[in-house]
Amino acid sequence: xxxxxxxxxxxxxxxxxxxxxxxxxxxxxxxxxxxxxxxxxxxxxxxxxxxxxxxxxxxxxxxxxxxxxxxxxxxxxxxxxxxxxxxxxxxxxxxxxxxxxxxxxxxxxxxxxxxxxxxxxxxxxxxxxxxxxxxxxxxxxxxxxxxxxxxxxxxxxxxxxxxxxxxxxxxxxxxxxxxxxxxxxxxxxxxxxxxxxxxxxxxxxxxxxxxxxxxxxxxxxxxxxxxxxxxxxxxxxxxxxxxxxxxxxxxxxxxxxxxxxxxxxxxxxxxxxxxxxxxxxxxxxxxxxxxxxxxxxxxxxxxxxxxxxxxxxxxxxxxxxxxxxxxxxxxxxxxxxxxxxxxxxxxxxxxxxxxxxxxxxxxxxxxxxxxxxxxxxxxxxxxxxxxxxxxxxxxxxxxxxxxxxxxxxxxxxxxxxxxxxxxxxxxxxxxxxxxxxxxxxxxxxxxxxxxxxxxxxxxxxxxxxxxxxxxxxxxxxxxxxxxxxxxxxxxx
Ligand SMILES: *Cc1c(COP(=O)(O)O)cnc(C)c1O
Numbered sequence: 001x002x003x004x005x006x007x008x009x010x011x012x013x014x015x016x017x018x019x020x021x022x023x024x025x026x027x028x029x030x031x032x033x034x035x036x037x038x039x040x041x042x043x044x045x046x047x048x049x050x051x052x053x054x055x056x057x058x059x060x061x062x063x064x065x066x067x068x069x070x071x072x073x074x075x076x077x078x079x080x081x082x083x084x085x086x087x088x089x090x091x092x093x094x095x096x097x098x099x100x101x102x103x104x105x106x107x108x109x110x111x112x113x114x115x116x117x118x119x120x121x122x123x124x125x126x127x128x129x130x131x132x133x134x135x136x137x138x139x140x141x142x143x144x145x146x147x148x149x150x151x152x153x154x155x156x157x158x159x160x161x162x163x164x165x166x167x168x169x170x171x172x173x174x175x176x177x178x179x180x181x182x183x184x185x186x187x188x189x190x191x192x193x194x195x196x197x198x199x200x201x202x203x204x205x206x207x208x209x210x211x212x213x214x215x216x217x218x219x220x221x222x223x224x225x226x227x228x229x230x231x232x233x234x235x236x237x238x239x240x241x242x243x244x245x246x247x248x249x250x251x252x253x254x255x256x257x258x259x260x261x262x263x264x265x266x267x268x269x270x271x272x273x274x275x276x277x278x279x280x281x282x283x284x285x286x287x288x289x290x291x292x293x294x295x296x297x298x299x300x301x302x303x304x305x306x307x308x309x310x311x312x313x314x315x316x317x318x319x320x321x322x323x324x325x326x327x328x329x330x331x332x333x334x335x336x337x338x339x340x341x342x343x344x345x346x347x348x349x350x351x352x353x354x355x356x357x358x359x360x361x362x363x364x365x366x367x368x369x370x371x372x373x374x375x376x377x378x379x380x381x382x383x384x385x386x387x388x389x390x391x392x393x394x395x396x397x398x399x400x401x402x403x404x405x406x407x408x409x410x411x412x413x414x415x416x417x418x419x420x421x422x423x424x425x426x427x428x429x430x431x432x433x434x435x436x437x438x439x440x441x442x443x444x445x446x447x448x449x450x451x452x453x454x455x456x457x458x459x460x461x462x463x464x465x466x467x468x469x470x471x472x473x474x475x476x477x478x479x480x481x482x483x484x485x486x487x488x489x490x491x492x
Pocket of ligand 1: 110266267318424
């Protein structure tokens with residue numbers, strides 16, 4: 001299958017090439033030539049394990065990858081999750097389900113893709129005949145960084161460097177990254193927010209001069225952010241898998257529609273849901289949940305994307321984003337796959353910080369999406385009320401989604417089954433969760449874990465407990481202008 005750039009100026013001949021390049025040479029994102037109809041295989045998928053379902057879904061795009069190799073890689077990746085289950089479903093109320101995507105090595109949903117990406121990339125590079133070293137440059141709003149470090153640590157022929165906003169991630173997220181082991185890893189804090197990190201990384205990706213200087217050091221760049229199709233494609237699986245599990249357990253009948261509620265930042269997770277729908281999955285609405293940085297709520301309400309607004313640091317930091325990269329892939333579809341139009345919009349976004357949809361495009365939005373947001377107080381209130389009502393502890397990002405689910409139900413009177421994606425362990429944000437439940441502010445993240453465990457009887461995950469005594473390996477905090485020098489220094 002071919003992959004096209006959303007900006008019309010680049011084509012990858014196969015998935016391997018799209019994954020290795022990460023970003024298209026014109027600055028656009030790679031999108032598949034077409035969406036394979038996987039839903040017609042639903043009977044087969046229902047009887048399969050998660051790794052087998054993943055092999056079917058991913059293999060439908062990555063047709064050049066050897067199927068047996070892919071299956072083995074999926075089995076290995078998903079064995080790293082608690083009970084070997086990357087996407088278990090919990091029923092919390094009538095027709096209300098939560099899909100827990102955070103039982104992987106780093107306790108965030110990013111693990112579902114990043115436990116597999118090293119294989120997809122290594123194999124892809126071999127298929128493309130790439131002999132150079134690969135440098136993965138990652139911008140993170142908190143969770144991608146650790147998940148990517150964990151996935152790529154000590155991988156032969158690959159180095160990884162992570163940029164995180166130095167004051168924009170939780171204490172636990174920061175500690176997870178700064179204690180990462182491995183000879184091929186580097187972690188630097190950036191003075192700025194996630195958008196600064198992402199723009200800095202993207203600028204290096206699309207700079208011909210940077211590519212030349214790296215080439216002289218026998219290095220090519222790739223990305224582990226959701227701008228990389230290889231990050232996106234494993235995320236499609238769990239939408240299918242949730243549906244299969246609901247049918248298999250007779251909660252729904254085959255062909256019934258379901259809604260998915262997704263706590264959204266860079267629009268990667270929810271875009272995978274949109275792709276699943278295009279692949280035939282009977283999804284009614286994809287519900288886009290934002291925090292106070294509600295640029296997407298506004299986009300879905302008005303058809304205008306406008307990033308000229310205040311940036312807020314919230315207690316759901318992984319969603320503190322004003323430039324949602326993957327929206328570009330969705331807007332490309334809305335435009336009827338018009339690369340020229342998409343390029344023009346992205347130029348407007350760069351120069352004046354906004355663009356708008358045509359009325360005919362705007363009218364298409366409500367077929368697939370509903371959008372709303374939760375402010376800080378609503379987020380805390382939801383953590384607390386969900387625990388009181390159901391004895392179920394959720395993290396702040398999932399709480400944002402569950403608040404928006406309430407809005408959705410109130411607004412639409414929708415009665416069909418709804419799956420909310422739970423994206424992180426509450427113990428990645430222990431102070432915010434403890435504060436939500438008790439109204440008490442704690443400075444010490446580990447103290448908060450201890451008290452939270454007492455209060456809720458929800459055990460602290462081992463990955464968090466072990467952090468307390470791990471050596472901190474990375475201390476650098478730099479200006480974004482200094483990133484490229486730091487990259488060159490790292491690879492030499
Ligand atoms: C990354 C992340 C999100 C946002 O996902 P996107 O794919 O960027 O929209 C939400 N919650 C958590 C916990 C995350 O780590």
